[in-house]
Each structure stands twice: as structure tokens, then as C-alpha cells.
Amino acid sequence: MRAWSQPLIPSIPGRSDAPRLHDTATDAIVEAKPSDVARLYVCGITPYDATHLGHAATYLAFDTLQRVWLDGGYRVHYAQNVTDVDDPLLERATATGVDWRVLAAEQTDLFRADMEALGIIPPNDFVAVTDVIDDISAAVLKLRQSALAYRVATPDALPTPDGPGADLYFDIRAAERQAPWTLGEESNLDEDTMLALFAERGGDPDRAGKRDKLDPLLWRAAREGEPAWESPVGAGRPGWHIECSVIALAELGTDFTVQGGGSDLIFPHHDMSAGHAAALSGHPLAKVYSHTGMVAYQGEKMSKSLGNLVLVSRLRAGGSDPRAIRLALLAQHYRTDWEWTAGQLDDAEARLAAWTLAFGPIAVPAAVAAGIAQESATAVVDRMRAALVNDLDTRGALAAVDAAVSAGVDDPALIAGAVHALLGVQL
Structure with a gap:
């Protein structure tokens, strides 16, 4: 098949x-x-x-x-x-x-x-x-x-x-x-x-x-x-x-x-x-x-019998970026029970925009030229890896990238590559 x-x-x-x-x-x-x-x-x-x-x-x-x-x-x-x-x-x-x-x-x-x-x-x-x-x-x-x-x-x-x-x-x-x-x-x-x-x-x-x-x-x-x-x-x-x-x-x-x-x-x-x-x-x-x-x-486990389903296809048809949907899901630890809200997608869209501005191919040269890089990109990637190896702690990996946005890094392209390879989000 x-x-x-x-x-x-x-x-x-x-x-x-x-x-x-x-x-x-x-x-x-x-x-x-x-x-x-x-x-x-x-x-x-x-x-x-x-x-x-x-x-x-x-x-x-x-x-x-x-x-x-x-x-x-x-x-x-x-x-x-x-x-x-x-x-x-x-x-x-x-x-x-x-x-x-x-x-x-x-x-x-x-x-x-x-x-x-x-x-x-x-x-x-x-x-x-x-x-x-x-x-x-x-x-x-x-x-x-x-x-x-x-x-x-x-x-x-x-x-x-x-x-x-x-x-x-x-x-x-x-x-x-x-x-x-x-x-x-x-x-x-x-x-x-x-x-x-x-x-x-x-x-x-x-x-x-x-x-x-x-x-x-x-x-x-x-x-x-x-x-x-x-x-x-x-x-x-x-x-x-x-x-x-x-x-x-x-x-x-x-x-x-x-x-x-x-x-x-x-x-x-x-x-x-x-x-x-x-x-x-x-x-x-x-x-x-x-x-x-x-x-x-809406207060109940998402299930077919209840009909309280949020469908990926409908979010996509409504204009949601699949990368943001992915980031919204990665913001939850995989083995915890949690409840979906529209605000989580808003937060993911904001995160995607911030990451793209900091590490994306167009914004990167300007950021580096401004001299804001303070953090080792290699150290950030090490923290991402350590989080994911530890029971797939995607929240920890996202936090490592968020911190790099605030601090600036010496190799934005390495962060973009790690986000793509490890988190599946191409900036």
C-alpha cells in the first residue's frame, strides 16, 4: 500500500x-x-x-x-x-x-x-x-x-x-x-x-x-x-x-x-x-x-463517538500553517493528557514567526551584522538533543530554541538546520 x-x-x-x-x-x-x-x-x-x-x-x-x-x-x-x-x-x-x-x-x-x-x-x-x-x-x-x-x-x-x-x-x-x-x-x-x-x-x-x-x-x-x-x-x-x-x-x-x-x-x-x-x-x-x-x-477527550474532533485538514483549509500545527503539538509532552485550544495555535504561529525572523534565510545576515549573536549555536543544539533524548522532551527542545532567539547565536543556520532535522520544522 x-x-x-x-x-x-x-x-x-x-x-x-x-x-x-x-x-x-x-x-x-x-x-x-x-x-x-x-x-x-x-x-x-x-x-x-x-x-x-x-x-x-x-x-x-x-x-x-x-x-x-x-x-x-x-x-x-x-x-x-x-x-x-x-x-x-x-x-x-x-x-x-x-x-x-x-x-x-x-x-x-x-x-x-x-x-x-x-x-x-x-x-x-x-x-x-x-x-x-x-x-x-x-x-x-x-x-x-x-x-x-x-x-x-x-x-x-x-x-x-x-x-x-x-x-x-x-x-x-x-x-x-x-x-x-x-x-x-x-x-x-x-x-x-x-x-x-x-x-x-x-x-x-x-x-x-x-x-x-x-x-x-x-x-x-x-x-x-x-x-x-x-x-x-x-x-x-x-x-x-x-x-x-x-x-x-x-x-x-x-x-x-x-x-x-x-x-x-x-x-x-x-x-x-x-x-x-x-x-x-x-x-x-x-x-x-x-x-x-x-x-x-471542549472539556472531553477528543473522540469520534462524541464528535468533538479538531481535524488537521480543516485547520489547513482555514489557512493554518502546518508547521504551526506541528509546533503546537510539540509544545505538549507526548505522554501527557492535555486539552486543545485555539490559543495554542496562536502561540505556535507567534513562535514560528520569531524563529523565522531569528534563524530564517532572509533575516539571518541582518541579525549577524547587527552584532547581537551571544550564544553558541552548537551549545543550543546540544541542549535540544539532550531534551529529546530524555523521553522525547519536545517542550525542552522548544525552550532551548526560544532562549536562542532572545540571546542570539553565532551560527543561525545551524539552529535552522537543527530545527528542521530534529523538530521537523523548516524555517
Whole structure:
């Protein structure tokens, strides 16, 4: 599947250290140091209501991580999925009278345009779920043959040549006995909290016939009027969690460097994806599990269900500079929850103007000629790097540049290059 264009990332003197990130599983800051290639998987969008600022904040956080790795001399292999068949997408398509495939294609195109405008580094592997149905169904078959998946009677499923259709579920307790994985080892949640979140986030704890209330769906048997594919486990389509497990393993292998996503994915999605992957491969999915905070608007978490979305495309259409949108998001620490206001964009536009005046190609010679340079540009870049290596402290990096605006620097072009390379903002 086509991603979007790669932004220019200039090379600047010096080098970053390996980044240190908060790891959700251990609740500690750990070094995300690859042995060779930094391998990153970030869960992609379900393509409707794209791209809101919650999406943008997440992909910008992991774009920043990639920039630190690249500045440290590491190669990066980045994979991302697109959940282009799923219940919420189908429900939106039905509600709006649009074919689900058309809706998914249109919204994915919009997402690509927003990511490119924001200067986000594209994934090396941008994988639509509908393109890997055969791989996913083969993985489900493997789990069933290993006695880690089981059938649940499904009265509304279409019949198969072998008899009644049935949904397939992952057997958590059997997987815990066989795989190097335990439910909750990433989220660190108690069972009552898991049950509550499972019900809120697409799970079905009360479904009759399940062995454990938290067992997740692996394969949804074909129903009348729903998209379905023929497969070795019967006609149907994938459950949510198994798709990311299969794509991540196929593109990145096991024990990859970082799995990322929003904090609303910690449970059940990332816990279950890690379990599926461990059951399939016999290895942990990733070394570090990193999550971004939630973005609120008008007093509530920005969400599709509430409809309180601020869309990047609408901000752009209203004349907002994508660089200012990027700076507004970078002004928040990636793993804190925060609320968007129009004033934050105003502040970012003012910051962009000040940086451009101080370090941009036209204003630089006049500033230097006036003799206002007082600060070492190299020292400023060192402070930027130190901030970003420290759990992606973009606020600290922005503060370092703000201080350089006030003090003046001996090499404005170096600051402009660092802002471009490390923060993704071309002045």
C-alpha cells in the first residue's frame, strides 16, 4: 500500500545518544537502543474521521523518536497498519450511505495528505488489513491447531460447507501456559479494570460460550450483508488485535525495538496483540511499549463517538500553517493528557514567526551584522538533543530554541538546520 512522500531531513554536525523512553510495561524510563536497525511499529488509523489532532499528536511523537534515532546514526524500519475493515468503519459507512471501501480509501487518502503536510516520516511498510487477509487467517489457523483458539457457536453466522459458521476466540489461559506472555504484563491492570475497558473498547465479556470473559475475537464468521473472505478457518474477517500481531511480525520480526500508539490502546489492544504474537512466535513482540497521552477538546477527550474532533485538514483549509500545527503539538509532552485550544495555535504561529525572523534565510545576515549573536549555536543544539533524548522532551527542545532567539547565536543556520532535522520544522 502506498504511504506518502518522505520529508527532507538535513544532516547536522554532531550526533544524538540513543533515546530514553517511558516503557508502559515496566513503568520506567528505559533506553530504546537498537543493536543495528531501530524497528518501530505504530498502530494506524481506522479510516474514518481522519485526521484529528489526537491522531496527529501520536504520529508526531513517533516521528520525533525516528528523528532522534536518525540523528544518532541508526537506520530505522517503521511499519504501520490501516484497519480498513472493522465494525466502526462499517457502521459509519452504513450511517452515511457510503460503500465501506470508498469511505476507507477516501479517508486514507486524507490521512496521507495530512501526514505529508505535517512533515511526518512515512512508514517503510504501510499495510492495509484487507491486503493481508490470507496471512491473518493462516495465523488464526496456526493458533487453532495449537489449541490456542476455539469456536463459539454463532447463530447469525452464515452456514459453511462443513456446518454452522462460528466465531473463533483466543484462549488466554492456554496461551499463558504455552507462550512467553501473561495477560496484563504490559498494561499492569487488575482484572476488574480490564473487564471494564474490554467492554468499552470493542470486547464482549458477556458473550455466551467463551471460556474466559476476556478472551478476544480472532476471526468473525461471515454474516449476511458484511464483508467476508474465504479462508482456511471459514469465511469471515479478522478480529482487531490479531491484525497488528501478524503485520508487525511479518514486517519487523520479533523483539522489535518499540511498539507505539495512543494510551487508549494499552488495553485491550496492545496487551492482546502482544499475546497473539508471543503465541505465534514464541518470543515477546517488542522490547519497549510506548504510549501517547489523550487530547481533549471542549472539556472531553477528543473522540469520534462524541464528535468533538479538531481535524488537521480543516485547520489547513482555514489557512493554518502546518508547521504551526506541528509546533503546537510539540509544545505538549507526548505522554501527557492535555486539552486543545485555539490559543495554542496562536502561540505556535507567534513562535514560528520569531524563529523565522531569528534563524530564517532572509533575516539571518541582518541579525549577524547587527552584532547581537551571544550564544553558541552548537551549545543550543546540544541542549535540544539532550531534551529529546530524555523521553522525547519536545517542550525542552522548544525552550532551548526560544532562549536562542532572545540571546542570539553565532551560527543561525545551524539552529535552522537543527530545527528542521530534529523538530521537523523548516524555517
